[in-house]
Amino acid sequence: MRFLLLIISFSLASALQAAAQSCRQPGQTPQSAFPVCGSRNLTQTSVPICDGRTLRLNFCSTVDPNTDYEDKNPFFYKFTCFQAGTLGFTIVPNDLDDDYDWHIFDVTGLNVNDIYTDPSLQICGNWSARPGRTGASNAGQTHINCAGDDYPNFSSMPDLKVGHEYLLLVSHFTDTQSGYTLSFGGGTAVITDPNTGKFTSANYRCHHNRVVLKFSKKFQCKTLAADGSDFELFGTPARILSAEGVNCRNAFDMDSVVLTLDRPLGPGNYTIRMKNGTDGNTLLDPCDVPIAAGENIIMTIGVPQPVPFDSIKPVGCKPDRLMVIMKNPIRCNSVAANGSDFRIINVGTGPAVSVRGANVFCDDELTDSIEVILNGPVLLDGSYRLSLVQGTDGNTLVSECHVQTPLGQSVPFLTSDTVNAAYTWRTSLDCASDTIYLEHDRAHNVSEWTWLFDDGTTQSGPTASKVYYKGNFGVKPVKLTVSNRQCQDDHIVRIDLPNELVAAFTPESWVLCPLDLVRIFNRSTGNIMEHHWSLGHGPGSQRRTPDPYRYPMSEREETYDVRLIVVDNLQCEDTVIHQLKTVPSCYVAVPTAFTPNGDGVNDFLYPLNGYKTADLLFRVFSRNGQMVFETRDWQRKWDGRVNGALAPVGTYAWLLEYTNTELNQRVFLKGVSTLLR
Structure with a gap:
């Protein structure tokens, strides 16, 4: 297969900064990925150095949890599978001592930023620490190779699915800018679109005299002639002044183009046809395959119609504004800021309501929503109609094509009473159990009640009761939440059950x-x-x-x-x-002798009667001055053993100190005791 060469270059001066910066250049984020196909090589002449974002790699994060995997110094590439099969490709560094890593994600129908948080999007990758050539080929043994010298540079080829969209990340672990060449080959999948592309729709927009064209596939933004010379318009003397690709300011490709004309178009049929522009070509896809010259579409423009006034968003609780939704855009300057295009008519028993202003949310002087500001919140149940009238600006609402919405159209809406969750309660107290009885007044059309008790249990309905048993009396918070399906309120009362009785x-x-x-x-x-x-x-x-x-x-x-x-x-x-x-005695004393022979009589040496002592310390020493026993608990006794072995018969010295708790005096005693067997 012969490969064409596409060289995508960037300013080396801006990349050679002393410190890394955020990855913002075209191609360095998932949103601005380069479109690629299988019939050409792509050469990056330099790789700008920038900070990376951490990826959650499902396999590598498990076998190698101490390594961070990042899209360091990245470039992203996007492609679509047109024939299922395996994908083979190779990344060849310009400097074979450079280390490049890569990963492929299936992003079909998803936000491309999900690659950072959703491990299920990963299908294959290679993060080997070995420099040089890398990629996916028949030489690979596994779909994912993690970081480290033990992993080979090539992974096995992934299986692609027809119609799925993929994202290829190439991460440059080495902080150099020597670049690389990316080429596809060796697999059975087709990622080159076999279709040449067609028009799918053409719609006229009165505002600024524009035509919006939609195509069946994406084309390179740079192949669109800005003067609109790629297109011809038949059936009118109007001329095409310019052409702009939709989203071309943030990406490399487009599937929609906006043409700007020198004059308005009236009702009728018009033909738009592709031709070679002043740049010498029609639109070219990522493989430089052109949409055919002569490809055309008929655009029908009907008689401009008014935009109906027939919808507002559901009204919430205590509304102080209404949101009007238009089916088609209207001109922002046709909406009077004082709200005089609207009038509220009370058709029920609710309080009087009036309009005091209007806000619009404009995009290029057009809007599809109007916020009608009321004179205050509506707190009671009522039935109303929001009617369209002629405002102080001399018109009603005006469509994009300068057609006024007729007077007299209106939209009904309802308001609900605000609700109050305050409730009454009484208690029935008994020795074994207490019962709390609760009741709400059901006012303001409340239809839902939720009682929440301190143990997490709930009850529904306008009344409730709760039983508490002995040992669990005291203050009990009870929360009631009420709703009439539009308004909601809650109320908490701390109810005291004062009959908790404890003898102590x-x-x-x-x-x-x-x-x-x-x-x-x-x-x-x-x-x-x-x-x-x-x-x-x-x-x-x-x-x-x-x-x-x-x-x-x-x-x-x-x-x-x-x-x-x-x-x-x-x-x-x-x-x-x-x-x-x-006890018969509280006199603190240490026996003069003891017989640790296990007969249950005088088997231990310890301070006797230490009932009224504190901070006690008792130590026993052998004849050569070695400490053989120590305790701070007067009831812990020496059994005549040293390190588990029987101590020899003889005389042992002891020291005793403690605080007499009755007199609050520190006492120091010493003496000797004889060990007999």
Whole structure:
């Protein structure tokens, strides 16, 4: 196959900047991709250096999550598949030490920027770190090769589908500008359009005397003669002044052309025919295949008609403006800014409404929408008609072709009452459960109610009820959202269920030494009316807090159950029981000897009776001064072992320090104990 050579060059001076910049030159973004075909080579004489954007590569991001894949120093190319098959191509760097990467995306019917966020668009690619030639060929083993020297430069050829559109990214990992040549070949797919192209439509626009032509395929923008000499117009003395490709300011190709004439065209039939322009050709597609000279289309222009006034957007809640939608463009200057082209007629019982202004949204002096501004928001239910009248500017609405819309046309619209979600409520309180009863007044044509409770559950309808069980009383927020299908409101009330009853107390100390008085602190909550105390010894008490009490002395530890029953205003009860312990001694001492033989008697060495100590530190030392045991918990005991082995029989020194919590004094003691076996 013979290849033609297309050289696309860029200014080297602007690219050789010290720091990289955003990729904005033509061809460096998906939107401005170069159109390509399979019958020519493309040579990039330089590659401008610019910052890259990260791509989410589904396969490589999984096997190589620590590598960022970017469209660094990129060029993008777009093509369409006209015959299904495999695609082969080669990228040959001008400097074979350069590293080029590439990826192909299927962008059929999608926003091309989705390649950065949607991994499913990827069909093949190659990100090998090896410099030199790269591409897709029969030599490739896999569709995607990730980054690194272990991957080969060539991937296997992808399978293309008929009618699908594709985007080829060529990323230049090496920060040089030496360029490359891209050529297609070796596959069975056809990406060269076999059709020469035809007119598909021709429409006359009165504004600026323009004709909009649509083609069956895309052609290169640069092959369109700006003076319009590629076209002939028959059936009128009007001359073509200029031609402009649609979207040619942002891309390399077009499928629509706008012709500007020197005068208006009247009703009738006209023929538009292709010919070679002053640039020596007709329009050329990406492979330089021309649309045939003599290709023509008949354009029929009917008698200009007025644009009907018959549609407004649905009216929302509390409208303070209406949006009029026109089926065809009208002239912006035909709309009076004071809104006098419109009048509102009340055909129901709603409040009076008037127009105080109008806004237009213009594109080249034309608009298809008008914002009619009202004298204020409409808060009540009403039935109205928006009528078209002659404004203070002396006309109604004027079409693009200077035809006024007739007077008397009108569009009906309805407004709805604003709604109020405020509601009433009452509670039914009981010992085991409480119930909240809720009701909305149904005013303002409310047709939808949604009650939302604190546990995430919902109910519908104008009334609702909710049951809460003991242990889950307290303040409960309840939100109601109401709607009459046009207006919506919500309201939240925090409803208190005050009968949560909890019996609770704490003693001044849980362990009592001989002659200690125990003081008990009542922590109970609720609407308590009665207290019933049982101290486990002696008389009880009916007071909120019992008097301090001294338990009898004993030669051994004793435990006493202290019980509190509370009763509230609903005669509900709650009970709590705690145990207190009395001990025969609180004198802190360390035994002079211990026998760790496992017989259950005197098997451990530890400080005795450390009930009223804090910040305790107990250490045991061998005869040579080695510390064999340390603890800050007085109930943690030395078992006569060192590193798991039995300690030898003998005398051991100990040090003990602690804070006496009754006197708030620091105490330091030392002594010796004998280990016997």
